[in-house]
Amino acid sequence: MSVVERISGEIEERFDSDLEMVLGLLAAIYAVYFGTALIIGFSPRGQINAIANLTFYIGVFGLLALALNLHWGYTGLFNIGIVGFMAVGIYVMAVAAKSPEGTASGAGGFGLPIWLAIVVGTLAAALLGVTVALPALRLRADYLAIVTIAMSEIVRFTFLSGTFQEFTLLGYDTGFGGGSGLLWGFDPLMSFIEFAYLTGPYNALVDLTGTVIRNNPEPVVQNLLYGVVLLLFVVAYYVVLRRLGNSPFGRVLKAIREDEEATQSLGKDTNRFKIKAFMLGCALMGLGGILWYMQAGTITPNTFRPRLTFYIWIALIIGGAGSNTGSVLGGAVFAAALFQGPLYLKNVIETVFEVDAPNSFGQAMGPLVSSIDPVPLIYYVVGNIRSLQRVIMGLALIWLMHNRPQGLLGHRKEEAASIPLRAGRRTTGTEAAATDGGRDVGGEGDE
């Protein structure tokens, strides 16, 4: 605990503003990735792709952590059905935008312009949000949790089922594709570039990249560009949520989180506020889902398993619930250290060593037991880093809840008041905890 506190204290001291802190952290993350790649001697393509992937995940986890922060950090709504809203967003968007003729592998769509389809998908997620919220928000926090996760599974079963594989709606033959997934034949990024008359600069960029990567540079450029687009969306989410949080509406939300009954006694219809906040957060999650999968061109229902929800929760808890800056930082740290980090490490190791991973844990342990040869076990660890990575995530979550429930940034929960209640913004976790009675951000705010 003390180590983290010292580090986070140092971080707080070193940077004057949140912006500098986020930029500093991003710079550090990229420096580590770039440095490693340089030392190992990745090809330029591999290097840029790794950076693009990293940017992509920093972007999506930042977006979704911000949206979750509106639910949990601001309003104290325990939503663990995030994937459900993401899935509805992207599925509805894809069906709405797909051309009516259909592709070889499935039914058609409604052929709406992409921007309109994105709006429709976002609204669909909000609509699902309000259907869940209307009955469920009256329930206890843990019941809401179970209702939302059950809802997200119902959504997955729906997209998975053969019943909705193909159906007719408003005279259009369409469908969600069932277990084999949905395929859409358009490229949102390129459409946007054409729409915004950016084809010229884009071609120039491709040519420029072509000097480094001789062979087919276009996909690499697209990856990188899409990552940048996502980061712009993170900024947009941040600005919107920040303004919202400082508005009278946001103050009521924070008041609900602190004490719902007191807020009610002040004449606020807390249920209405909660429903609105829940809807808005769901819309942002739907848009987050759209942005995450839009560029992939295809989606299968089983992508949207509950573990994705928990990734976003871990990201939010790393950063510290209640703080928008913390959400972005948490998203970046989660993406870099826990989500992409182990895979990147695996790549690095496999570039340097010839890894011949054994098929099973038994074959890995055998040599260790019989001839104290740990190499097969190490290979097995490298080969199965994906499952081990999730073990690490779980342990990280446990560790955080034990030692740092208020998140990396310390006690940064925004106050429900419109005027600052403390002198000076910078306080370390313990002092802040003492001033408001020792409550934790991570758990007790809503009780």
Place this chain on the structure above:
Amino acid sequence: MGVSESYARGRELFTSNPTGFALRAGLILGLVLLGVDLVRQVATGSLDAARLGIVIKSGILRGLVIGLAGIGLSMTYSILNFANFSHGDYITWGAFSGWAVTYLIAGGFGSEANIGSLLLVGANGSVFGGTLGIGVWTTPVAVFAGLLVAGGATIALALAVDKYVYKPIRDRSGITLLITSIGVAFALRYLMLFVFGGSKRGVTTSQPDWALTLSDGTVNFGAHDVALAAVSVVLMVGVHLLLQRTKLGKAMRAMADNQDLARVTGIPTEQVVRYTWIIGGGLTGVAGFMFVLWKGTLGYFDGWLLLLLIFAAVILGGIGSIYGAIVGGLIIGLTADLAVIWIPSAFGRAAAFAVMIVFLLVRPQGIFGGIETA
């Protein structure tokens, strides 16, 4: 009681909570309609009586598994006051630990297959339960030993996790503990994936069965169906006796009711918590082992998939009530299986969740609500 009296009661119920009343009335009406439709379908022959029998059988057996595993969840939910999301992976843990021993014994301690493959429950198809001839009829000793180990290993796991993870933060809110339990679930599930591999393996060989002949077909009761029913019922009765007839049971009920009061009265709360984990963990591990024996396949995801159904059962029955967990389990199991008569089979589980959600709205305290661990 006169008509006017019951009318007045109904009126009072309606005015005090009109939405709840409407929902409740709708629920009852819906159930009646479904029942009538079921009778009509069987009578007109559009649904075979035998098929209905098979569906009901499988629903009840699934419900017994859910109920058995749900008792532990319900107890920890009410006594420790948090929704334990790692409970599903305790089930998987019980299944893997128990089946490793069953494989080991059925495989003759390495004489019939590599001992490592046996201990890893045939990771990556290195050895199959069918080849070893595993089943309650064919290898009863191996199955029984596995059953005991499943219970024991899960008790050990539950106690260890409690000691290192939950106990240090027990004074925090239920939500903090819930989030922590998600971390435990992640770590456990993927550790099992790491060790045992991701393949979904068949673990049993075919067993003798007894046929019940109906007018238009037969319903088969396999040895594993019988074993599951017997083990579940025996354990459920055992827990009932334990809670009602022993001092420990009384202490547990007191703790679920009011923890501070229990402590003041001199109940050693920490010890009661330990026994809660022991009983809950043991039942959960056995439930996991029996579930796998019954369905014949084992994968690292099994317990997690069952978890939401168990939550549904526990909430339906009323958190803290073991009878609620059992009844809720049966309702949820039957719903999941019976629903396929009317809706596509992909939505069986969805129907069970829907029942839970409706119940939360109509009667959030559950069927046995208010009666904690009794």
